[in-house]
Every structure is written in C-alpha cells, then in structure tokens.
Amino acid sequence: MKQIIQSFKTGQTILEEVPAPVVSKGSLLIRTTHSLVSLGTERMLVEFGKANLIQKARQQPDKVKMVLDKIKAEGLIPTLETVFNKLEQPLPLGYCNVGVVEAVGDGVSGFSVGDRVASNGPHAEYVLVPQNLVAKIPTNVSQEEAAFTVIASIGLQGIRLVNPTFGETVVVIGLGLIGLLTAQMLLANGCKVIGIDLDQSKCDLAQSWGVISINPSQGVDTVKVVMQETDFIGADAVIITASAKTNSIISEAAQMSRKRGRIVLVGVVGLDISRAEFFEKELTFQVSCSYGPGRYDENYEQKGIDYPLPFVRWTEKRNFQAILQSISSGQIQVKPLISEIVALEDFQSVYGTISASKSIASILKYPDVGVENSYSNTLKLKPIEFTGKKGTIGIIGAGNFTKMTMLPALKGSGANFKYIASSGGLSGTELGKKFGFAFSTTDYKSILQDPDVDAVLITTRHNSHAKFVQEVLEANKHAFVEKPLAINWEQFHRLETFLEEKSNNVPSIMVGFNRRFSPHIQAIKKSMGNSPQVNIVATMNAGFIPSNVWVHDMAVGGGRIIGEACHYLDLCVYLTGSLITEVCMSSMGQNPEENTDNASIIAKFANGSQAVINYFSNGSKAYSKERIEVYSNEKTWIMDNFRKTSAYGVKGFSNLSTKLDKGHKEQFHRYIKFLKEGGAPLISLNEILNVSKASLAAIDSLKVGNWVKIR
Template sequence: MKQVVQNYKSGELALLDVPVPGCKPNGVLVRSAYSLISTGTELMKVSEASMSMLGKARSRPDQVAKVMQSVATNGLTATYRKVNNRLDSYTPLGYSLCGVVEQVGAGIDDVAVGDLVACAGNEHALHAELNWVPKNLYARLPEGLAPRHAAFGTVGSIAMQGVRRGEPQLGDVALVIGLGLIGQLVVQLLAASGVRVVGVDPDPARCELAERLGAAACGDPESTAVQNAVAELTDGHGVDQVYLAAGGGSNQPVELAARLSRDRGRVVDIGKCRLDLPWNAYYEKELDVRFSRSYGPGRYDPEYELEGRDYPIGYVRWTERRNLACFLDLAARGRIDVEPLVSHVADFDDAVETYQRLKDGDLKAVAVLFRYPDRAPRAVEAQAPEVTVPAVRRSEPAPAPTRSGKGPVRLAFVGAGNYATSMLLPHLAQREGVELSAVVTTTALSAANAQQKFGFAGATTDLDAVLGDPSVDAVFVVTRHSSHAELTRKALLAGKAVFVEKPLALTEDELADVLAAVKESGNDRLQVGFNRRFAPLLREGRKRFGPTTGPANLRYLVNAGRLDHGSWYLQQGTEGSRFAGEGGHFIDTASWLLAADPVSVYAVATPGNEDLQVVLRYPGGSTATISYVTTGPSGFPKETLDLVADGRALRLDDFVRASVYGGKRWVSSRLPQARDKGQRAELDAFLRAVRAGAPMPVPLESLVATTAATLAVRASLAAGAPVTLAGAR
C-alpha cells in the first residue's frame, strides 16, 4: 500500500510503498476514502523538517533538553546514534480521515466490514491507503453524511473541545483570533450554541468566509472595526471568551485577548501561538487562561486510546470518541457546514506535489482533502488474538540446521522499534557473514524505515510467511513485552534459533508455553537479551576479581528515572510492570556474577510500587540486593554495582569504570567511547552459535531461572513475604 511520509532530517516528502498494517484486537482495519490535510499543524511540521539542524533545535527546545540529558546518561556516541536514527527516519503525516472498515479485530462488535467510519489520531488516521484504528478513535458515520465531510471529524473534535473549555452560554459574545481551519469551525460551533461571534484574522478572504458561516463581524487585528464590533455587542464590557486559534511567533493574539475581554473573562488556547502573557493586563481583569488539549479527555492516555477502556459517562461526559461522534452528528444535521472550507481536493497519488504547492504558497487553502482510489472492502475473519521454576524438558533434540560454512547467517526481525534500530541493528547491518532477510511489523511504516535504513531484503506484516521461510536461520523478537512469549513460542516451533529481548514472559503460564514449545519441538536454541553479562568492562572486572569460595554479597543500584507521560512502559495492564520488563537484566547479571541461580525472592516497594528493593538469596548463603528506583536525580549514574566476598570487592560505575580491591588493586581506565553494555558482544556470541550449530551463549535453564525470579517479585509484593523458588537448581 502507499503512505505519505517525510524524512525529518532532510525534509524529503515521499509517497512510499509500505506493508499493509496488521489488524490487531480491539481495533479495525480501515481503507481510506478521504483524508484531511490540516494546513496549520501539518505544514508547521513540514516546514520544521526543512530547517537546518540549528533551526530544528531552536523550534524544539524541549527535545534539545532531552538530548543533553541523554548525553549525560548514555554518552555522546550512543546519543548521537539514537538522535540521528530518529531524525533520519520516515515519519508519517495526517491525523483525520474517513474510510471503510475492511477488517474487524477481536473484541470489536460495534462496526462491521463495509461500514463507513471517521478516524482520529496522529498514529492511526494517517495519510495512507490502510490504517489500523483502535476502538476509541473511530466513530460510525450517521446516515446522510458525505465521507468527504466526515474526514473533518478530528479537527472538528479539536475545535469542539476548545469550545467546551470556554464554557459558553446562550447570549454570550466570543472573540475568535485566527480564522484558519480550526478557527472557522470554532466560529460555527459557537454560533450553533447561541453565541455571537467576532472573528480576527489579517486575511480578508478568511474574514469574509467566517461571516458567511455565522460570525457577527470580522476584521484585521489592527483595525478599529473589531474593537467597535466588540464594544457594540457587549455594551462596552468586553467579550465573555476569547479563543486563540492562531499560530506563529507573534504575541499580538494574547495582548489583543486581554484588551477585548471583559472582567474575569476566559481565554482558551487551542492553537500553538506565543503566550507571553502581559501580567498587568491579565491580573487587572483576573482573566481565566485555559488550555484545550487536542480532541478531548482520553487524549494521550494509552489505556483509553490503545486498550479501548472508556471513561464512565457519568464522570466524563465528553471524551475523544464522544466529541468525534457529536461533531459528525452536527455535520449530518447541517448545523455545521464544512463544504465551504474545502479549498482543494487532490488525488492521493498527487500527495507530494500537493504538499509542495502548499509549502511554496502556490496553493492557498483552508482545508485540502486527499481522495483515495475506490476499492470495495473484502470480508476477512477476525483474528483472535510459592513460584515454581519450570523444569526444562526436551524431546528428541532437533538437529541444528545444516549450514554452509561460507553462507551468511540469515536473520529476520519481528519488530523494528527504537531499541532494535538503535542498539541491535547498527551492529548487524553491513556485517560480513550476516544477511538481513526480512523485517516484520504490525505498522507498515516502521518496517519500511528499517528496510530502507538497514538493508533488509524484504519488509512485511506477514509473520507466518517469514517463519515458514526455510532460508531464515534465526528470528529476533523485538516487540512489546506482551507479545514476546507467544512470538518466541511460534518461532521455536518453526525450528528457528530465537533471540528475544527481555522479558521472555510476563506470567508463569507464558513461560510454561515457551517451555512446552521447546519440549514439543526439541528446539532449545533460545537467547534472551540479557546483554550486561557480555559487557567487556564487567567481564574484565569479574576475571580480575576471581572465583569466590565463601558467601558473597552483591548490591546493585538502578537509577531508572521517570518515564515520559504516554510511554507504553506505563501500560501495566498489558505490558507488565517496569520491573517485569527490565528487572531480568539485573537479576541475570547478579546470577552470572555469583555463578548460581536464586532460590528465593523478597521484594518491598514504596507506595505505588515505583521504587523496589529486591533481595535474592542464592545457594551457599550468597545474597544480592537490587534497588530499583525511579525517583533519583537525572544526573546520577544509572547503574552502580558492588560485589564483596572473600576479602575482595568489585565495583562497577555505570559501565564507565570498574575497580577491584583486595590483594592487587586494579582500576580500569575511563573508556574513550560510550558505555558498552554488551550488546555487540552478545550478538557476536549468538551469531557464532547459530553459524556453528553450537549451544546458545546462556543455558536455557539459566534463562528460565532468571525469568521465574523476575515473576516472583510480583508474587512477593502481593504476599508481603519472601517467595521460595520451588524447583530451583
């Protein structure tokens, strides 16, 4: 299928051929009929991409701050690679469309194949022929509403949420500053609510359009006509609300809002304009400044948007989806007229040319629609989507695939997110003796990006085809945590060597399913991405520390830090806790240093289970304490480790420096490059095992023990007591 994309580093726009997205549960696959270009928001993004690196930095100081923090935490080289990877990737455009349901995922019963729906979301309602859209981001079209008008649903919801934040009442007078697409819709929504509206915009054509659509008067911000209209309509008191729907770097809108507001009026920011509030003016009138966050309640909440968990209507009357449905209803009943806003309709094949004309100013438009080829939907069946350490049992071992010593190791990747593209694939691309055969993703663009950047021979959303390809030697599972166990199980049954990022499983049942696949197939060629045991600095420190003869004590402090709002790591209902996803790293490192697997786990937590203390007991009396904290300072090292035994001590300082005390003291030199946490060495070991048909770098029993111990942390927190790992070696 085709999709509009842009390279944020170069500014290049393209209509790219990408794989069709998969239809996941709790959502539908929609074939686009019309999608809307938001000439304000999207052209701002297109313009930013055309800036120099300095210009990009000036336009996004928030991202610059994140980059500087990453340099302090991860080093310059790793940060540069990560930033360059993000910049030099295709990003999607679009967030408002109407289309036909082509496939219905499991758990969806409110629409059927062939239904027309309006869709929202800058990750789900893209300028693409097909999109997967979760339940709370689509709404069925009311009878009689044209699909080209329904494509305005998302921007209509943005305007509607802004109006709701202003709390207008019958008889109020409102000022709308900025009469672009959002401003024109705000004017109509206010007029439909019984509010008299004055509009402000320097473009006479937009002022004239707003008056035709219901504004009482409109004019240039510098003209006296606007001030006179406000004075006449309000008896000189000033407007009840001001809606800022303007963009740009001028502070004129907020200054005008203060002059024309009444005492204790409301100012609602809907667009993205400069907000240097003149303190005296706002203080003297005690103006109520409010922000309108996109489409409405539910926005940026992954449980609402991705998992389909609605808010009870008794507590949240107007959510994203209910705003969308309300706007569609108003348009269907003729209370909102979007047809006059349509300046141009372009065929989707002409998308790149259309963007370029808008950017160059050749095409003057309030709203532009892309029209897609008409294809009838095809009906497709919905796809359904004391802790015991399980004993590893194998049937007759499956022979390792016979390979030519000169032939390349052929790899397939399932998933191509940030970790895969920044930490794994850079070590594999262009490597002698390795061939990147295929990349599989559920979202089309990520597969196309990975193919373009790293040289995969193919990109697809068809996992079964890749697992059934006899030329593929090994499969990398680098997806979200909730899918790891099932994808690993399928790949093992297909006879592939498997490299799965941590965690291997989120529940005991998932772990049991993986081991059942090992037993059924005899294929135990599995590696979990516990890379720290392969870190060169830590391996050198362990070598110099030497073997232990008596009980050892290990302390591991992990300064994990806060997650950004909206991170999928926060989706504990589906993806497990943060420690469930990341804790295996630290348990595996402790077990490797102590040369044993834990026999019991005791965990305590601060309120909210954000900061954990995990105590692991090992055979022979050794213990390891892992302090996993999210409330530490950002400038403090992420990982520090101390191992003490037999009168000796090993210290690791965030993979930058290591030292051994006792007998002959050893201190490493500071690494000349970024922190090396072992990813490359881990991949080297895995590839050697695959190439030679040799055992995997880490015994399966150890991987299982680490996973079981990680799962036992949750059980210990629930019980408030130590948990014995029954069956531990």
C-alpha cells in the same frame, strides 16, 4: 500501499511504499478513499522537518537539556548517535481520514465490513484504527464532507470547554480551517460570533455566514471593535485557534474579555501571560486537548474502554458523531471550505507549497480499488538469495530498541537480514531499507512460515514476549527475545509446560541479557577466577518515567522490576556462577504496591553468594546510570556505567576505560556465530528460567512482605 511521511532528517515530504497493516483485536482495517490535510498542524511539522539542527534545537529547549544530561552520563558519541537516530525516524502525516471498513478486529462491535467511516487515521491507502477513534458516516454525508470530522472535533472541544450559552458573544481569533468551523458551530449554538484574521478572504467567508469579521492588517484596533460590539462589556469568551509565536494574541484576548470571561486556547501561541490583565478581570484560561475526553488515554484509545456516557457525555468519538450529525443536518457547511481536491499521487501540489499556502482545506483523493492500492502485507525491499545460508533472521518489532540498539549492534555480525515486521509497516520499512533487509512485513506469521529463517528476534511490548517465543519454537526456529521472557506467572507456566511437554527438544531460547557480555563484566569475571562466594551491590539509577507509559502497566509492560531489573538478576547469576534460591524485595513508601520503580532486592544464591540490587527512579539523570560493586576474597571490583572499571586488592588488574559498552554488540555477534556454527547456547536455559522466576518472585515478595523461595 502508499503513505505520506515527513522526514525530519532530510526535510522531505515523501509518498512512501509500505506494507498494509493487519487487522488486530479492538481495531478496524480501513481502506482510505479521502483524507484532509490539516494545513496548520502539518505545516508546522513540515517546516520543523526542513529546519537545520540548530533551528530544531531552538524550537525544543527542553529536549536540549535532556541531551546535555545524557552527554554527562553516557558520553558525547553515544548521545549524538541517539539524537541522529531519532531524527531519522519518519513521521506519518495526517489525522483526518475517511474510508471503507475492510476488516473488523476481534472485540469490535457496531461496525461491519463495507461501512463508510471517519477516523483519525493518517494519509495512507490502508489504516488500522482502534474502534473508539472511528465513527460511521450518515448516508447523506459525502466522503469529502466527512473528511472534516476529526478537525472539526478539535474546534468542538474548544467550544465545550468555553461552555457558551444562547446569546453570548464569543470571539474566535484565527479564521483558519478550525477557526471557521468553530465560528459556524458557535452560530449554530445561538452565539454572537466575532472572528479575527489577517486574511481578508477568510474574513469575507465568515462574514457571509453572519460572523462579525475583523482584519487587524487593515489598521483596525481589534480590542476596540470587540468592546464596541459588546456595548463595552467585553466578550463572554474567546477561543484562540490561531498559530503564531507572538504573546500579543493572549494579551489582546484578555483585554477584549469581560470580567470573569473565559479564554480557551485551541491553537499554538506565545503564553507569556500578564498577571495584571488576568487578575483584574478574574479571567479563566484553559488549553483544549485535541478531540476531547479520551485523547492520549491508552485505556480509552488503544484498549477500547469507553467512558460511561452519563458521566462523560462527550468523548472524542461522541464528538466525531456529533460533527457528522451536524453536517448531515446542514448545521455545519463544509463544502465552501474545500479549496482543492487532489489525487494522492499529486500530493506535492499541496505539500510543496504548504508554507505559503492560502488554501483553507485541501483534500486528498485515493485511487479506487485496483492494482494502484492493492492489499499486501509484505513488501519486497531488496533482491537477496537466502537458500542454504545459515544465520538468516527475522525481526518482530521495529521500535526504539530495534532501531537504536539491536540493528546497529548486528552490523558486521554476518547475519542475513530477511524480514523485519512492524504493526504499522512504516517503521519496519524504513529500518529495512537502512539496514538491508529483503522484506518488510506487517504479518509476523510470514516469518514463522519461511524455511530460510533460522532465528526470530522479538522486540515487541513485554506482554507478547512469551506468546511469540512459543510460536517461534513451534515453528522450529531459534527464539531470541529482548527481556523479559514473561511478565506474570500465567505466561511463565504456560511456556514452562510447553517446554516440559517437548522435553526441551526444541530450538534454543535466548533472552537479551546483554550486560554479561560487556567487556567490563567480562574483565571482572575473568579476574575473579573461581571465587567460592561473592557479595554484589548493583545500582540502577534508572530515571523517572511518567506513570502513563506502557512499561508501568502490569498487564502490558509488567512494571520496571520485571522489565528492567531482571538484567541485574541475570548479571548476578553470571558473576556468582550460581542460581538464585531466594529473593526479598522492599519498595519505597508506606503502602507498597505490586508495581514499583523504587526498590531494593536482596538475592541469595545456591553457592552462598548474595546480592543487593537497587533499582531507583528518583535520582539525577546527570549521574551515572549503572554501578556494580563486587566483593570477594578481600578483593573489590567497581564498574561505573559500563565506561570505567577499577579493582582494589587485585594484582595485575588493569583499570579498564571504554566508551559506553553494555555488551550489545558482543552479545549479537556471538549469537549469530552460534546460529551459524552451533554449539552451546550463550546462556543456559536453566539460568534464563531461574532469572525469570526470580523477577516474578521479587514482585510476590513485595506483596507478602517476606522472602520468597525460587522453585
């Protein structure tokens, strides 16, 4: 299928060929018939993509600070590699999609195959959209009209925040597409509407509906006109739908408002607010968030958990439905807003001139069902022969770790890249092209069914790891899974039972515990020799991650202790040469919960060694991220952030200094060699299972407030 994407590296807007998504639980697979180009939002993205590196940096000063902190902690070259890798990531454009339901995922209710629907899907021939972001189209509403659903909901949410009453005067600053739709809805609400825009044609269109239009470019004093139109009381409310960097818009909005007026920002403007202007009139100011309640809430959007209607009357989906009903009843007229309808393959006629476009609404029309938009979940990228080759791999997951760590580390390993699977198809296709894969797919089962594939590398979200590992082993292939192996005891026991039933007579399991392969850890281990007992202090200055990020969700990410601190449990197993027998974890705070990212773990080992693992998220990002201290036989080794290692009391040990090297390259190169030549697994299954159990036991220890033994 074809999809429109924006490259931030080259600045090009491209119609890319990608595999169609596979229907999944809680979602609808939709064949697109039309989509609307949001000229305001998409113009900003296209112009950002075309900007040079310095211009991009000026537009995102907060990101520049993050880059500088990363340089201090990890060095210049690794940081630049990260930045350039980020810029290579393509962005799918569009969020106003209309189409026909092609397949309904498990758990979805109220939809059937063949339904006409509007959603926030991107500009693509097939889209996969969660059910709470999809609404049915009334029979008397055309596909072209329904394409306005999502963008009109943005204006509707701004109106809901203003909460206008019948007869109030509301000013709409910016009569672009959202502004014109907002003006219509305010008129339907019984308001007196004043519209302000620099484009006279848009002012004229608004005036034809009964909006009092003002064009400042004609030398009109907008504040004076608004005051005259309101008998010098001022506007009851101002909705800003304009997009401009100037601070004058927010100032004028305050000046034209009545005392205790309301100002809502829907667009993007400068926000250097004059306290005096707001203080004297006791004005309220609020920024509107997209389509309405539920936006950016993963529970609502991705998990399909709706807000109860009696308590949250207007969610984003219910806003979609309200817009469609208004179009159906004729309260909103959208046909006059259509500037052009363009075939998908002619998309450049819209995007090529988007910076200077005077269009109000451009609609893309997609090919009818046929060869042009045939349904395929796998896309051939490169003709390669794999028969008889060893070390042939498929990757499930095309996120940041795959892109920025795994695939660069696999370069030069001798691996044969056959498949890369991603849920949406776009990220996998872009990585597949860059790194020379033969196929990009959205159907991971095609990897399991291919006899050429020796091993499957899994880098999906943590809650899917155990399931994928078992499926890979059942397909008689080696399984490499980026940590953790499992995020709860139920997953672990299910996999453990499977292994016991097979008497471990299955291909190998490898977990991505890369740090033991770092040259710094290798040097310490070699220098230690056969130390009978070891004390280890390991600290991860992990950094703060917002609580709404999926890694904190115990049902999805398992929390950062299970998901990340497990690295250090494995590292201590490797350095001590012994399995963990007992753990005790304490977290910061008076009322410890099962999920924490500020904790200390004490681990005891079968040979008498012990380790203290500190996992903290409240430290400075400018400080080293990781530090390990090893004490044994009156000797001490200190490793600082996988860049420097020194030793005390150790004869003949040469201090080691390298660029940041956490062992990823060495790990993957050894793994591909194992696939090709055989031999013992890189990490024994006993150690992998022991570390997984110790991670889960650490959480148990936090719950019970005591030591927990490892079976």
